[in-house]
Amino acid sequence: MKKLRLLLNFMQGYRLKYAASILATGLSALFSVIIPLVIKLSVDSIIGTKPITSSIMNRLVQLLGGREYLLENLWILGLVIILLTLFNGLFMYLKGKWSSQAAENIAKKFKDNLYETILRAKYNFYSKYQSGDIIQRCTSDVETIRNFLANQFVEIGRTIILLSLILIIMFSIDVKFAFVSTLIVPIIFVFALWFFTRVQQQFKKSDEAEAELSTVIQENITGVRVVKAFAREEFEIEKFAEKNRKYRDLTYNLIKLFANYWSFSDCLCMIQTALVVLVGSYFAATGKITLGTLIVFTSYEGMLLWPVRQMGRILSDMGKTIVSLTRINELLREEKEDLDEGIKDFKVAGNIEFKDVTFGFERDNPILKDVSFKIESGKTVALFGSTGSGKSTIISLLLRLYDYDVGSIKIDGVELREISKRFVRKIFGVVPQDAFLYSKTLRENIAITKPHASLEEIHGAAEIASVHDTILEFEDGYETLVGEKGITLSGGQRQRVTIARTVLNDYSVLVFDDSLSAVDTETELKIRRALKERSKETTTIIISHRITSVKDADLIIVMDKGKVTNIGNHEKLINEEGLYKKVWDIQSSIERDFENAV
Incomplete structure (x- = not known):
């Protein structure tokens, strides 16, 4: 519940867009389930002679010119099916557009809050978490949430609406055939729930292994001088390979879990489809159902089974999202420093x-x-x-x-x-x-403590730090771009630049x-x-x-x-x-x- 509350808090400001997206999904589902009914109408009551029992369908036939007219102009019903398909596609597009826009904004909100937390957290925060793990939570975990919100979150609404409409229509047409058509569906759904619990555990292990891998990469990029100075390349390569093997094995287990789910659920779906075709053909041959009804049920079977199978994917992505929300929530719950509590100004002599x-x-x-x-x-x-x-x-x-x-x-x-x-x-x-420099020019690095300092002030600070003449020897002088953490400078040069950066301010x-x-x-x-x-x-x-x-x-x-x-x-x-x-x-x-x- 805490994770769901966190997600709902971050969705503030975008809930209306999600509501619109779910409405578009509902309309898309409605148009998709109407299409088989139009086909049934055409086969049973326009081409065939079965009376139209539905008042809605009867009004539609009268609106389009009556049965005799439609029998002579079947292209009109074809045009209706095309229009319904177009409307279905339009609302699917709107669903995707609105949910993606909302998801991107929520992902940005997560990243902004995480970055603020990282910078405002108390100093002991940095001894609790490895830098690679923090990066993993701010990137991969946020991406998992974004993907769920952009795709699976709205699909939950589509699945519920589609299943509800199809089941209502199927049972209203023929109860016995509807039972046959949904016989294996509960088994698929239970299997999807089992898959959800398993994939959640496996994803957590895989995600943590990826964080360890990121930490090794980050440490070696940061400490590349140490690695090269002590000829530790082979050791670090083997260390990375070991972490990579662990990540590969855990991810492979996750992929096997997905493969088992999809293959087994495919098998169940094919059995259910075969059952509908066989029983439906028998019912149609013996006159228990019409040909149009068989067409509707076989069409609906595909629509019914796909959302049920998708529940496994939705639930697995939900499991991943819950793991990611848990990891992100751990960071967001870190206590922030109160920088402004207390005396804010007084004349300081330095005693x-x-x-x-x-x-x-x-x-x-x-x-x-x-x-x-x-x-x-x-x-x-x-x-x-x-x-x-x-x-x-x-x-x-x-x-x-x-x-x-x-x-x-x-x-x-x-x-x-x-x-x-x-x-x-x-x-x-x-x-x-530890003389830390940013991947910026020497002038920008010195001016960090006083961004609007004049060039004369920067030169003066560099002279105090005994680095001015050294900087002028570089080809681009103060505009020389230093590598990340000042890797292109010697240790003494880096230290003198950091001294200049400090003495620039009063x-x-x-x-x-x-x-x-x-x-x-x-x-x-x-x-x-x-x-x-x-x-x-x-x-x-x-x-x-x-x-x-x-x-x-x-x-x-x-x-x-x-x-x-x-x-x-x-x-x-x-x-x-x-x-x-x-x-x-x-x-x-x-x-x-x-x-x-x-």
Whole structure:
């Protein structure tokens, strides 16, 4: 019921079009069932001498000139059949047009909502779902729903109307022959229901296997440098082949299920048709029914059996649609971030204070433990520590990607939880460790944080990031198109472009999350000097495990296993026992050994 409610909600605005489509289907069905009755009339009462018992048919004959006139002009009845066929075709066309238009719009609505959910979901959403699986739900699953709404949804109405009209007419003409004509129909219908339950299970397995396949493709396209750098092509090809084999086998099982259904239902339909022809011929030969009645029943038999067989297809597609709706609903139910709740604006100087902050994804396993420190406005502060010490988690908390429960974080004396997420993310300019670039020009990539920036501003930001001269060396300069994720650039070039992108905007706090690791020491020094000259009022936070990157900071916060172990400047820390002094001693020893070796 929840899936049906979801579908009905998305159909809002297009229900009238579906109603019109179902009406067109009903009229099409009506015209199609009238045609055999006109043939029966022609055979039994125009060419033959059987009295016309139906008042409607009697009026039609009188309207067309009477029995004698029609007997001399049988082409008129032929013309009536042609007109009925044309009307049938017209309404079938309208049904297809209106249902397709509605289905396309509903599919667009699904995609729009899914995309909005993906972008507005909480940060932990991306750790719950694989990217290939998300893509699968947004494309293949939406396409399954679109196909059902465009074709099978309206066919349900057509099937019900057609079956109702045919059964009413057949039983009104001859009850005994009608029973014979519908003898095997219940068996076909029960078989269709069984097929529905089986195909739903198989489709879910096949759909999930396709999602795994999409994930492997996406991962290898994204990580193609790693694959090639470590010569992992053969391993990844075999990994893909294994996933592909699994998908093929599951899909093959699905195809076998379809083949069994159609072949068995074909057999039942042929038996039913043969039964009608044999019994009908006997009844006609013995005078129990007229030749026209035999023609009507044999015509109706095809019309009757096809919709019943189609119920299997309709139900199987409905099963696929239910699976797809379930998978889509899982995404749409994900809680969205409220970006605007809280203080939306105040003057920010850049003072930051952590007080007794404890945080972890699991209560029994905290990443940060009683973290306390102060950062003064305009200062350059470094977070130093080994991998996994909690440095990046501090930045995640500052950006409100995650919210803390224990302790206090304040920006200029205002509790961070009381500030809206949208405003918080306008305060902080972050250069992430993973330098991500879009498949656009270098100019467009730099201008992402400030779309209407002038070329002079872009050049200025590139100069601060020490990448301006490098860009000018390219044939197309700032109009150089970089590959997806900046694959055509070196690691250092990508990082410097992301730095330029960040410093283009006027942020109160700049955060470099180990983002200078891919540039040489000399370039790193030039970037830091340029940043200092650019604005002495901007608070700068540098995250690194390299002493060369942090030693010139005004304040260095040393972290180890989620705790702050030492705080001070470089001179103070190299004279204090702790992680910083150990790393400094090791690096100094290596440098001395290298100098002696030279």
